[in-house]
Amino acid sequence: MVDKKKESVDKIIQSIGGEKNINAVYHCATRLRFQLKDTTQFNQAQAKEIPGVLGTKLTGDEVQFVIGGEVGNYYSTVINQYKITEKNSDEAADTPKNGLVKRIVENIVGVMAPIITALIGFGLIRAVLALLVLLGLSRESLNYQIINMIGDAAFYFLPFLIAASAARQFKTNLYLALGITGVLLHPTFQSLVASDVSMQLFGLPIREAAYSGTVIPIILIVWVMSYVDRLSEKIIPSVLKTMLKPLFIVIIMAPLALMILGPIGAIFGDGLFFVVDYLRVTVPWLVPTLMGIFTPLLVMVGMHTALTPIAQVSFSTVGFEIVQGPGMLASNISQAGAAFGVFVKTKDKQMKQIAFSSGITALSGITEPALYGVNLKLKKPLIYVMISGGIAGFYAGISGLVRYSFGSPGLLTLPVFFGEDASNIVKAAITLALAFSISFVLTVIFGFEESIEEDMKKLEKPSPIVLEKRTAAEEALIQGFVRGSVLPLSEVADEVFATEQMGPGLAIDPVSGEFHSPIEGTITTVFPTKHAIGLRHDNGLEMLLHIGLDTVKLDGEGFELFIEEGQRVKAGDLLARVDIDFIKSKGYDPTSVLIFMNNQNEPVFFEHDELIDYSNKLVTII
Secondary structure, three states: OOOHHHHHHHHHHHHOOOHHHEEEEEEOOOEEEEEEOOHHHOOHHHHHOOOOOOEEEEEOOEEEEEOOOOHHHHHHHHHHHOOOOOOOHHHOOOOOOOOHHHHHHHHHHHHHHHHHHHHHHHHHHHHHHHHHHHOOOOOOOHHHHHHHHHHHHHHHOHHHHHHHHHHHHHOOOHHHHHHHHHHHHOHHHHHHHHOOOOOEEOOEEOOOOOOOOOOHHHHHHHHHHHHHHHHHHHHOOHHHHHHHHHHHHHHHHHHHHHHHHHHHHHHHHHHHHHHHHHHHHHOOOHHHHHHHHHHHHHHHHOOHHHHHHHHHHHHHHHOOEOOOHHHHHHHHHHHHHHHHHHHHHOOOHHHHHHHHHHHHHHHOOOOHHHHHHHHHHHOHHHHHHHHHHHHHHHHHHHHOOOEOOOOOOOOOOHHHHOOOOOOHHHHHHHHHHHHHHHHHHHHHHHOOOOOHHHHHHHOOOOOOEOOOOOOHHHOEEEEOOOOEEEEEHHHOOOHHHHOOOOOOEEEEEEOOOEEEOOOOEEEEEEOOOOOEEEEEEOOOOEEEEEOOEOHHHHOOOOEEEOOOOOOEEOOOOEEEEEOHHHHHHOOOEOOEEEEEOOEOOOEEEOOOOOOEOOOOEEEEEO
């Protein structure tokens, strides 16, 4: 049995230049991320055609493949099939430098993305605990204390998670990074901070700050440590590196962390919280509204994770946040509503299936499948998502909705909105209902243009065939398929057909609306909009009959079909009856084309100076 996931992984590796071009691989909730030595080897066009890949993004030396909920399985397949580790990270090729702000954002995203799953898991434990308290669990009980300890563990020791991820991001020693972080979390330091003792080290002051649960100070410390690491590599003799290099790093970094870097990071974090809290008090609707509108765009460029440190500062300071949760709830559920709207509206069976499954996923808070597979692809639904997200986000803001713990906002993670304010969950439910209903209704009422034409351009061509030489009696003959004037493809007013991007063929300007089979063979494809039919000749030649230009937008109106997929046909059998006058009245060109999809022989065309019909021979393949 063919392992389709392994096939997709193999194609992913090929699209990024092979195993030797990879420094490291990791994943977040929905994306498979590769750090490359040479990004010029990344073939984005090839990558976008890989089954299971919803989208791609190149940022710095990292390529991201948007997979969705299956990303963990794809990652496991990569690890099991290929020998990819981080040992080669020092061999990375130099990559062009981006702007300062972009590099900062990329590094924050690179640090936060791998640990989001841990924050979600432990955050939901805290959310469940809040629900249990509302149901009567006493805060004084032993059960409460143990569950609270479990839920709080990842956040109390969050600096260690940050340090480990930052060490990978900045390519420095993981264990030294954890050790330096341990200095800030040591019980002795914590007790000194809690006391009124003025701390100094050899007369130099140490700022009293609690670093449990912090993000920004640790990222800053590990980033500076990466440069100290490289400096020690250059100045310490090789024979002494084993002993002196780690000592050199600790002697420099521990005081720097305590006296300078930790305090700078803490002050910066406090400043961010002040700004966010000021906005919450003075214009409470602003941040949730903006997040409701622009979250899809942030997800597309991978910047939504960069806001996590700001949210964590708010959590650790006041116990809730408004930066991500309320607005992203509005946006995520709007994605689901639009996807279900497409499910109801579309006539494309494959799109209907994708819309339904991705809508379910979006309801749970994972939106990439709906974003890339449905709403962005069809364009208009994404506009409806942003409108709906903005309206629902505005309500979330003016109602005072907050999020009490981490968890990708969605239907299944509503417990993250349980907290001290019992009405908060009601506000979350109303936000959810508004977001889903508005985007769903907008999608169903105003609709969208199905991009079947684009899908046709992306269809993987059938395997090429070479027909054997035949006698005159055995030649593969292609008959006329409609009464009209024969035209070369070069005269067709469609660049894709005229330049033979889909293959060689011919066109007919029809004067009749009856379209007949040009061959004896099988119907392989019938497009839902009835404007295109795939056929396979008994000798293996595959072809596409496309009735009219851009007529996909008519959504089947004016078309009547007399065949179905898998049906056998003979040359001359009636395939479709089309209202040519109706097509013209709608402003579309009725010129119809017949494309040979997998022929390697040279077609020989008969020339016709007058009108032909389905009894005339058009082409012979010899």
